[in-house]
Amino acid sequence: MLRFIVNRLISSVFILLIIAAVAFFIIQLPPGDFADTYKRELIALGGQSEEEAEAAANQLRDRYGLNDPLPVQYVNWISGIVLRGEFGFSFSYRTDVGELIAQRLPRTIGIALAAHAISSLVGIALGIYVANRQYSLSDNLAATFAFLATSIPRFTLALIFLYLLVFQFGQEHVSSMFSPQFRHAPWSIPKAIDLIQHVWPVIFIAGFGGVARNMRVMRGNLLDVLNQQYVTTARSKGLHERRVMNRHAVPNALHPIIAYQGTALPYMLRGELVAAVVFGLPTI
Numbered sequence: 001m002l003r004f005i006v007n008r009l010i011s012s013v014f015i016l017l018i019i020a021a022v023a024f025f026i027i028q029l030p031p032g033d034f035a036d037t038y039k040r041e042l043i044a045l046g047g048q049s050e051e052e053a054e055a056a057a058n059q060l061r062d063r064y065g066l067n068d069p070l071p072v073q074y075v076n077w078i079s080g081i082v083l084r085g086e087f088g089f090s091f092s093y094r095t096d097v098g099e100l101i102a103q104r105l106p107r108t109i110g111i112a113l114a115a116h117a118i119s120s121l122v123g124i125a126l127g128i129y130v131a132n133r134q135y136s137l138s139d140n141l142a143a144t145f146a147f148l149a150t151s152i153p154r155f156t157l158a159l160i161f162l163y164l165l166v167f168q169f170g171q172e173h174v175s176s177m178f179s180p181q182f183r184h185a186p187w188s189i190p191k192a193i194d195l196i197q198h199v200w201p202v203i204f205i206a207g208f209g210g211v212a213r214n215m216r217v218m219r220g221n222l223l224d225v226l227n228q229q230y231v232t233t234a235r236s237k238g239l240h241e242r243r244v245m246n247r248h249a250v251p252n253a254l255h256p257i258i259a260y261q262g263t264a265l266p267y268m269l270r271g272e273l274v275a276a277v278v279f280g281l282p283t284i
Contacts, residue, residue: 017078024074034091035060064089101284107177108272108283111199112206116268119207120261123214128250130215131222142215149212154205154271158278161201173198175280202279206271210264217260221253228252 035057042053061067065076080086087097130142165171173179177198182191225231226249234244276283 020078021074024077025070028070028073033061033066035066038091104282104284107281108269108276111202111276111283112265112269112272114199115203115206115272116210116261116265118203119210119268120214120264122207123211124218124254124257126211126215127218128222128245131219131226132245134223142219146212146216149209152208154209154274155278157205157208158201158275161205162278165201174201177281199281202272202275202281205275206268209271210268213264213267214257217257218253221256222249225249225253 038060039053039057042048042056043050048056065073068076077088080088085098087101089095090097090100093100126142130136130139133139162174165174176183177195178191179194179198182194185191231244231249234248235241239247273284
């Protein structure tokens with residue numbers, strides 16, 4: 001068993017290196033580099049001459065090794081991460097990548113966990129509700145909702161929300177976690193409320209499909225449990241249906257869905273990332 005785990009860990013390291021290499025070289029495919037963009041900015045905005053801007057761009061290339069061959073740049077990047085914990089410099093944000101991750105990772109995880117928790121609670125509650133009304137109108141409506149919720153792409157839903165919030169309801173500052181008056185203010189109840197007002201669309205979009213999946217899983221589990229003999233025995237003893245559900249059926253139906261939650265969290269994180277990109281929120 002230990003040998004199997006070690007082999008898996010070693011193979012996962014090689015897979016990560018291959019994925020990182022593919023991503024690195026794909027990013028390098030477009031012609032030019034950031035130094036060219038920096039040069040154009042110096043000429044257009046800084047008022048520098050062509051020669052001065054070219055000299056500044058060459059200094060930037062020498063400083064960050066942009067003149068090195070791509071394999072050398074890749075090795076330097078990987079070695080910096082593994083040996084020194086340095087993820088490099090973000091030319092877009094003009095800051096260290098590690099600092100960006102440290103600033104944005106807690107927000108990303110917090111939003112994903114909130115979406116995961118809400119989608120789990122709502123989905124489980126809906127699953128219990130429709131399982132007690134199998135083949136009824138509410139069950140059919142829930143099945144239709146589950147089909148739509150799992151079929152609509154997250155980015156499409158995010159674009160719809162963005163259009164409605166900005167152009168129909170006139171909401172401002174949708175690309176920020178806080179309104180301007182709360183960005184540098186200490187934490188307080190009004191600031192927390194302002195945060196919720198800004199991130200609830202992302203939480204809703206990230207957890208939209210999760211509600212449907214949790215509902216369908218809980219419904220199926222509960223229907224299986226309700227057909228078990230011990231549930232039939234409890235009913236034959238004259239126990240009230242609510243007592244049968246709360247004491248016998250629901251607790252046993254929850255076991256599989258609790259185990260399922262670990263695999264559902266990455267989907268929440270992916271949905272949160274897509275929605276945050278569309279809304280322009282400062283997450284990873």
